[in-house]
Amino acid sequence: MPIKIPNNLPAFSTLVNENIFVMADEKASRQDIRPLKVAIVNLMPTKIVTETQLLRLLSNTPLQVDITLVKTETHNPKNTSQEHLVNFYTTFNQIKEQYFDALIITGAPVELLDFNSVHYWKELCDIMEWSKTHAFSTVHICWAAFAGLYYHYGIQKQVLDKKMFGIFPHKINAINHPLLKGFDDIFMVPHSRYTGVKMEDIETNPNLALLAYSDIAGAYIVADRTNRQIFITGHAEYDRNTLKDEYMRDVEKGIPIEVPYNYFPDDNPKLTPHFTWRGHASLMYSNWLNFCVYQETPFDLTKLEPLEY
Incomplete structure (x- = not known):
């Protein structure tokens, strides 16, 4: 998929070096097609890393995608330069009057706080409410998944006994769902979180479907009955070394942390981790854009039907 991004965005050169098809604004404007409009609300402190990870996964179909990066006004990130943000x-x-085919809301390192204690919570609630009328399909990742399930359906997050940290095997719970088309019966996904949701809270809600889960990590992919709201509790977008970097950071800070589950060969942090989730991560985002967005979204986005439940 040609990803339409500015050619001076740091992710541009990274993805070009990986032979991923990215397209500068000038070239994209000469193609006589309507690209999918995708907004990414990036709540992560390391915004450049997260941008690159997500853009890599949105690049695997023949569709052209026009990316809009969005930040909160009520939080000023300290780990990304003001020049990059500007x-x-x-x-x-600045975008609330616009319509989008798709929206991604990332995770954030605030999961142990009560939702109302997150100082940009009201702004995020405004975004999630807006998404029901201005975005055809929305993916919520990790903390945003718990925030979305709480905001839209009143499902409470649960604090875990210890950090869910590692690469966990997952199973399909909805064989014919388009988001899981082509998936193996067992597939791997990274998790890095201190909270979760009870699977019975998902299964007893008539508006939601549990698509995939782990016997260890619990609910993984949840979707509403229209596929316009998708909640993903793990981090399929992570790079090979993301968990390693998190582990080493916590060790250096003296924070108690276990070696990530099923990640380092022989649980030895000195060895290079195996990259065991890349294929299914790419497939999931390609399925989402193809089957849940492109095949369903109206050509004229101003005619988008509000999401009701």
Whole structure:
């Protein structure tokens, strides 16, 4: 998929070096097609890393995608330069009159806080409410998945006994769902979180479907009955070394942390981790854009039907 992004965005050169088809604005404007409009609300502190990870996964179909990066106004990130934010990001207030085929809301390192204690919670609630009328399909990742399940369906997050940290095997719970088309019976996914949701809270809600889960990590993919709201509790977008970097950071800070489950060969942090989830991560995002967005979204986005439940 040609990803339409500014050619001076740091992810541009990274993805070009990986032979991923990215397209500068000037070239994209000469193609006589309507690209999918995808907004990414990036709540992660390391925004450049997260941008690159997600853009890599959105690049695997023949569709052209026009990316809009969005930041919160009520939180000023300290780990990303102001120059980068000014050059490449917009705010919700600047796009709230626009319509999008798809929206991604990332995780954030605030999961142990009560939702109402997160200082940009009201702004995020405004975004999630807006998504029901201005985005055809929305993917919520990790903390955003718990935030979305709480905001839209009143499902409470649960604090875990210890951090869910590692690469876990998962099973399909909805064989014919388009998001899982082509998946193996068992597939691997990274998790890095201190909270979760009870699977029975999902299964007893008539508006939701549990698509995939792990016997260890619990609910993984949850979707509403229209596929316009998708909640993903893990981090399929992670790179090979993301968990390694998190582990080493916590060790250096003296934070008690176990070696990530099923990640390092022989549980030895000195060895290179195996990259065992890349194929299914790419397939999931390709399925989402193809089957849940492109095949269903209206050509004229102003005619998008509001999401009701």
